[in-house]
Amino acid sequence: MDITEHGHEHVGYGGDKTQILARLRRVEGQVRGLQRMVDEDTYCIDVLTQVSAATKALESVALLLLDDHLSHCVAHAAAQGGAEGDAKIREAWAAIARLVRS
Amino acid sequence: MDITEHGHEHVGYGGDKTQILARLRRVEGQVRGLQRMVDEDTYCIDVLTQVSAATKALESVALLLLDDHLSHCVAHAAAQGGAEGDAKIREAWAAIARLVRS
């Protein structure tokens, strides 16, 4: 465990880092594909279907990140308890609220 | 703290129980209002606007419940650590995933 430049104790993304990066590269490919589709005047409904797929893929990246965060950072902070533990849980909750509303 | 019939250690909804119940009663009122609107052939767009409002209200109930759950049950289980702590975090994650996808 090390202290990142943002001052957070950081326990990394665990074994999921490779998987998260692979998924993000796939989302990048989908978004580039979308530009090509729009550029070539692909029928709107087909473009919309691909936008929904990219959105779902981003959502699954978010859930993977959240899984790591709860299992490592939050579990670790809560185990230590006190104000630091409470702050970490509050911070995680705010991130979840942004996801649920997005 | 007591053990509920579902075998979960339970720390309650804290001070939020009254607020959660009040919001749920308001959602019930919105859903009854929706039935009246449909029954009286209210213009679809006005009904849709009210459905969006009720959905947002339910979402805010979910976030309130999640806040209590993370601050009490999850923090408590994580502080104890071990398999029980891991299971609680996994369970919370699954509930969040259902919310994000709903």
Place this chain on the structure above:
Amino acid sequence: MDITEHGHEHVGYGGDKTQILARLRRVEGQVRGLQRMVDEDTYCIDVLTQVSAATKALESVALLLLDDHLSHCVAHAAAQGGAEGDAKIREAWAAIARLVRS
């Protein structure tokens, strides 16, 4: 077709009115069940699962209403064309945007 008090030409919910009302009554039952669950201190995760179910049920009511609205009101207005047709499409789009964002 008749003119409603809101000044909209109204073609009703078609055969779906009964189905929409039945679904809304079911949502009302779910929301009442939620109040009972919270009142009896049901474990938060079980309450959250039921909130997700009610949210999905409301979403399906919205899609049913939208289906009727597009098939009847929008199709009718678009067939007439002109400023009225454009306004109806703009209004439907705004309602869809609220749904997608809720």
Place this chain on the structure above:
Amino acid sequence: MDITEHGHEHVGYGGDKTQILARLRRVEGQVRGLQRMVDEDTYCIDVLTQVSAATKALESVALLLLDDHLSHCVAHAAAQGGAEGDAKIREAWAAIARLVRS
């Protein structure tokens, strides 16, 4: 108006094509930024915030595409009426349902 290779009568994205492409390029930049953040072990919560922003940006692309589609393709098909008009409205509804559920 021309017939695309997919057999759809196509009226294009109107003046929005440039704007849609610009937004998609921005989303691509956000997704590349996300890969860099994960690669450099940026704190999970900051990554999650950026995922929520990219998701919202994709959502706004979807709403822009839908706006064009309803105003052009659907309005045109509905004006012609008949089975073709009905099919276009059904197809748009299905795309909206995928968006609302994603």
